[in-house]
Amino acid sequence: MLDRRGFLSGSLALLASGCRSSNRDIVVGSKNFTEQLILGQLFAQLLEESCRTEVDRRFYLAGTYICQQAILAGRINVYPEYTGTALAAVLKQRPSGDAPQVYEDVKNEYRRKFGLEVLPPLGFNNSFAMVMRGEDARRLALTKLSQLAPQAPQMKLGVGYEFLERQDGYHGLVRIYDLKFADAPRVMDLGLLYRALENRTVDIVAGSNTDGLIEALGLVVLQDDRHYFPPYDAVPVMRPELLRRCPAARFAFDRLAGRITASEMRNMNYAVDGKKEDSALVARQFLQRAGLA
Secondary structure, X not given: OOOOOOOXXXXXXXXXXXXXXOOOOEEEEOOOOHHHHHHHHHXXXXXXXXXXXXXXXXXXXXXXXXXXHHHHOOOOOEEEEEHHHHHHHHOOOOOXXXXXXXXXXXXXXXXXXXXXXXXXXXXXXXXXXXXXXXXXXXXOOOOEHXXXXXXXXXXXXXXXXXXXXXXXOHHHHHHHHOOOOOOOOEEOOHHHHHXXXXXXXXXXXXXXXXXXXXXHOOEEEEEOOOOOOOOOEEEEEEOHHHHHHOOHHHHHHHHHOOOOOHXXXXXXXXXXXXXXXXXXXXXXXXXXXXXXX
């Protein structure tokens, strides 16, 4: 997972002039995987620039439940979340395939139930993705999952353990797309999926839409043209006190909204995971390229 967008100057500096602080009273949180770390760095750097204050970083907060409890308790002011996760894991509702509606449902319910602000999506969807070797997809002229059924009997599928059990996982996928693979799915650790694809142990895997190795290995994500996988759009979840403390924060996040594509997120993830680059530097470089720094 990789790139992000940057810092704000000029008119933003004017908006931020009333937000100066000598205390680290803004805290950004994140979950405990690379993409969240990068997003957390982006949020923190944007806020440091727009609010003219140092920002505490409380990253690696395990999973969704811990982040949710931390923001409700006021231990963090903002963190990155995914709309599908918020709807299913926090609100206990089944996500639909309609990304705008899922976002509106999450935004309204988070405000009503928790008093939290869900800001506009960052621009990418981190849903499940069915991924193939690029040369195979081109040779078979495959771009969409609806085209896969005639080829599936000659293909071996690799999945993570969770994919077999989830409501939005394997069983629904093969039913919706009428897929019959050569063998039962080969179940493996998520970290081994792309190695198995590269080594031709499998021919298609259930990965994540923003996995860094997709770009690095020249892989292809087949379009989910029947909208089976629910949307997992990345969004900032924020305590309203942050906006009262620093009104320029909303402008900063509005500038970031829609700016991070799946390809850019894959590149940033790979820069950190594959190239071992520093997440703070990767975030800063993204912000500069986006004209936000």
